[in-house]
Amino acid sequence: MAKVKGDIVINIERCKGCEVCMTACPFHVIAMAKEVNSKGYHYAVKVNNDCTGCTNCAVVCPDGVITVYRAKTE
Amino acid sequence: MEEAFAKLDIRKPENIVYKRTDLLVDRPLSYCPGCGHGVANRILMETIEEMGIQDKTIGISPVGCSVLAYDFMNIDMLGAAHGRAPALATAIKRLWPDHFVFTYQGDGDLAAIGTAETIHACNRGENITIIFINNAIYGMTGGQMAPTTLEGMRTATCPYGRDVKIMGNPLKITELISQLPGTYFVTRQSVHTPVNARRAKKAIRMAMENQKLNKGVSFVEIVSNCNSGWKMTPNQANKWMEENMFPFYPLGDLKVDGKLVEKK
Ligand SMILES: Cc1ncc(C[n+]2csc(CCOP(=O)(O)OP(=O)(O)O)c2C)c(N)n1
Ligand code: SF4
Ligand code: SF4
Ligand code: SF4
Numbered sequence: 001m002a003k004v005k006g007d008i009v010i011n012i013e014r015c016k017g018c019e020v021c022m023t024a025c026p027f028h029v030i031a032m033a034k035e036v037n038s039k040g041y042h043y044a045v046k047v048n049n050d051c052t053g054c055t056n057c058a059v060v061c062p063d064g065v066i067t068v069y070r071a072k073t074e
Numbered sequence: 075m076e077e078a079f080a081k082l083d084i085r086k087p088e089n090i091v092y093k094r095t096d097l098l099v100d101r102p103l104s105y106c107p108g109c110g111h112g113v114a115n116r117i118l119m120e121t122i123e124e125m126g127i128q129d130k131t132i133g134i135s136p137v138g139c140s141v142l143a144y145d146f147m148n149i150d151m152l153g154a155a156h157g158r159a160p161a162l163a164t165a166i167k168r169l170w171p172d173h174f175v176f177t178y179q180g181d182g183d184l185a186a187i188g189t190a191e192t193i194h195a196c197n198r199g200e201n202i203t204i205i206f207i208n209n210a211i212y213g214m215t216g217g218q219m220a221p222t223t224l225e226g227m228r229t230a231t232c233p234y235g236r237d238v239k240i241m242g243n244p245l246k247i248t249e250l251i252s253q254l255p256g257t258y259f260v261t262r263q264s265v266h267t268p269v270n271a272r273r274a275k276k277a278i279r280m281a282m283e284n285q286k287l288n289k290g291v292s293f294v295e296i297v298s299n300c301n302s303g304w305k306m307t308p309n310q311a312n313k314w315m316e317e318n319m320f321p322f323y324p325l326g327d328l329k330v331d332g333k334l335v336e337k338k
Contacts, residue, residue: 007081018108018308024268027080041107046079056268058092062112063103068092071084 002072006053010044011065015042021057022068030057097123104142108308110298111140113265114207117275118178119147121282129133132166134159136188138180139213149196157188160195163202174285176203181222182212185247189221192251199256199290203281206248207294209300209321217303219247224322229303243321248295252328258290260329264297266312270325277327290333298325 008029015037022030027050032042044066053070097119105111122131128149135143137156144151154162159177167175184206195202202272211229212218218231224244226235236244251258259281263274274296281292297319299311306314327335 005081005084005315007084009085014102016107020108020266020308020312023309023312042248046077049079051079051081053091055092059271060266062109062116063250064094064098064106064112064116066092066329067090067094069081069084069086069089070091071086071089073084 002074004052005071005073006051007069008051009067012043013037014040014063014065015043016063017043020060027058053059082221092336095120095123097128099146099148100276103146105139106302110265110315111207113271114296115146116144117271118205118278121275121278127174134162134177136179136183138183140178143178151267157183158191164195164200167200167202176205176283178205181208181220185221187247196291197254197256201285201288202291203285204293206295207298208295209298211300211303212245213300213303224318248328251293256290257293257329258332259284259292260327261327262323264325
């Protein structure tokens with residue numbers, strides 16, 4: 001059966017750690033890192049493999065730092 | 075550091091379903107973390123990119139937190155004196171009627187110092203698009219009361235909450251301008267959730283497309299947050315906005331194709 005698989009790439013240097021993407025993700029893929037970027041923000045990171053590539057996080061990210069991939073796999 | 079949970083096999087250009095539009099200049103936006111201005115700037119630029127009109131669009135940036143919009147939006151832009159964006163847009167559109175012209179303004183800019191310009195441009199029925207970011211506060215200057223500040227809402231200049239007996243009532247300028255014959259499309263949206271941001275983008279698309287019809291002003295209010303001014307985290311601010319702003323500033327279309335939408 002065809003399965004949809006997704007992945008996101010976060011530009012962590014541009015992330016401001018606002019957590020809006022975290023709230024928007026239906027699969028709890030995103031959390032904030034313990035580490036900070038060079039601006040001092042706890043940037044967003046992935047914490048599981050459940051991304052479907054729905055683009056919700058990228059659509060609400062105020063800084064537009066998320067790129068989303070989606071593909072069908074057999 | 076190795077990236078956790080990366081699915082390298084699907085990271086191919088043909089599988090990209092979302093990426094930052096090239097019409098946003100590749101530099102950090104100056105807005106606070108979680109501020110709705112960022113989403114609003116982006117969906118506006120995505121719309122212009124999708125319509126393929128970047129060479130024919132002229133935007134007017136206001137005074138307020140989005141004063142630097144001309145640095146972020148990779149199209150022709152002009153900066154207006156505080157509140158004067160609709161006047162500037164009027165002149166530009168009349169000189170270049172084949173161009174798409176929009177203003178992008180906060181509530182202090184559009185509904186306080188620029189009230190006259192807003193109302194008269196809308197009443198004259200200029201063939202422009204107005205994007206109005208209503209965060210009920212003066213964000214840029216440190217969170218003072220705005221005309222749109224809610225009753226009882228605390229700001230730097232009404233620290234005990236807006237007392238309407240002394241400070242007057244919050245101004246529903248969008249309802250007001252929807253009554254003017256010069257407005258063709260008037261809607262109120264938000265950008266704090268994926269569904270709302272997608273809807274707001276559709277509204278902006280319609281507001282830009284309408285300029286082809288020469289029927290007057292298309293006005294898109296976006297009820298937005300000001301985490302810094304409201305002194306909340308972005309997620310708290312978005313929740314507060316749903317609970318307090320939306321009952322007073324209900325989302326939805328107020329006027330479509332020149333006709334007022336009847337309230338259900
Ligand atoms: C003629 C003039 N008066 C006052 C100011 C100070 N000022 C700068 S921004 C601003 C209000 C901005 O608030 P708003 O339009 O709501 O935008 P926001 O910053 O909330 O996005 C004011 C009063 C100014 N720059 N010019
Ligand atoms: S694309 Fe969808 S599933 Fe994947 S991280 Fe973003 S919100 Fe979550
Ligand atoms: S929404 Fe964007 S800026 Fe905010 S935490 Fe997520 S990736 Fe970072
Ligand atoms: S002060 Fe308010 S409106 Fe201005 S960028 Fe910060 S959160 Fe946004």
